Amino acid sequence: MSIAATTSREITLQLATGRSKDRTTGSLIFLGLLWFSLFFGVMVLLALIISTAIKGATRFDSELITNYTSIVRPETAGFRAGILGSLWLMVFTALFAVPLGIAAALYLEEFANPDxxxxxxxxxxxxxxxxxxxxxYGLLAVAVMALIGFQDAGIVLGGALALALLILPVIIITTREAVRAVPRDIRQGSLALGATVWQTTWRQTLPAAVPGIATGTILGLSRAIGEAAPLVVVGLAGSVLFDPQGMMSAITALPMQIYSLTSQSREELQQAASAAIIVLLVMILGLNALAIYIRNKFQRSW
Incomplete structure (x- = not known):
């Protein structure tokens, strides 16, 4: 084997594995800075989570989930209305955003003319x-609600609309990437057997892309469940003392209640807010874990 071929093979191996024997001082310093940045970010995050958990440790009980927020009895204040409100928002956000996002992604990727x-x-x-x-997106949701005749946007419909607009671009982009990852051979084989483009998309491409679509959708919902800014603009109340009754019911959400209680000066309310932060974090991590499970369970190797 010639020297040129050997050198070319070594370069190809270095590019494929990401490893190189060229350990200059500059590259080592840059690598050290990267590792330090990663370590520093993780340590700060862990410190915040641990300090929040310690502060709210006294409120990790059933009353945190079953009781409503109470200023009169802050030692028993709970987040029942916020937790149920967040669940209602997630259900209707998914109903609004997921079908529309998947349909738009399929059209852009399979049917639209890119020229x-x-x-x-x-x-x-x-x-x-x-x-x-x-x-x-909160401002846009308020404008849409006013356009269709709702003066008060602080209801389930208004909050779900704001969050649906928020995650819709994410769902479209992730769905397009999942569809794009399906090999062209599957489409061409289906078309060669006489199937139409619609039949190929519905029966071959879409089922093969379901793991990626589900993962992107769940990650989008996990982002939406922790958002407070669009809900503040829409006008969701910070404290509601009843469960949601329907799409037109006034509600609150867990991030809204946390935002409201963190501005209070009483120590009991601060502890309750810290415990609610951990509850919200567990909900988000649970959605992310579900996305990872679906990806690993149903992912295919082409």
Whole structure:
């Protein structure tokens, strides 16, 4: 084997494995800074979580979930209305955003003509919308609610609409990536057997992309469940003393209650807010764990 072939093979191996024998001082310093940044970020996060858990440790009881928020008896204040409100919001957010997001992604990826100016305009704006601050979606939801005749947007419908607008670009982008990951051979084989483009998409492409779609959708919902900024703009109350009764019912959400209680000066309410932060964190981690399980359980190797 020639020297040139050996050198080419070594370079290819280095690029494939990410390893290189060239250990210069600059590269080592840069690598050390990267590891320090990762270590520092993780340590700060752990410190915040541990300090919050210690502060709210005295309130990890059943009353935290079964009771309503009470200023009169702060030692027994709970977050029943906020937890139920968050669950209601997640259900209707999924009903609004998931079907529309999947349908839009399938159209853009399988049916739309990428050379048309309108489709290019939509694709560019999808990338931009994913980075828009969440409070903007709250303003948009208020405008939509006023347009369809609702003067008070602080209801289940208004909150779910704001969160659906928030995660819709994320669902579209992740669904397109999942559909794009399905090999073209599957589509071509289906078309060669006489199936239409719609039949191929519905019976072959979409089922093969379900793990990626489910993962992206759950991660989008886990982002929405922790959002407070769009709900503040929509006008959800910080304290509600009843369970949601329907789409037109006034509600609160767990992030809203946490935001409201952290501004209180009484120590008991501060402890309750710290315990609620851990509850919210457990809910978010649970959704993320479900997404990881679905990805690992149903992921296919092509």
């Amino acid at each position: 048309r100016a309108l489709n290019r305009f939509v694709e560019v704006n999808l990338q931009n919308l994913a980075a828009v601050p969440s409070i903007v």
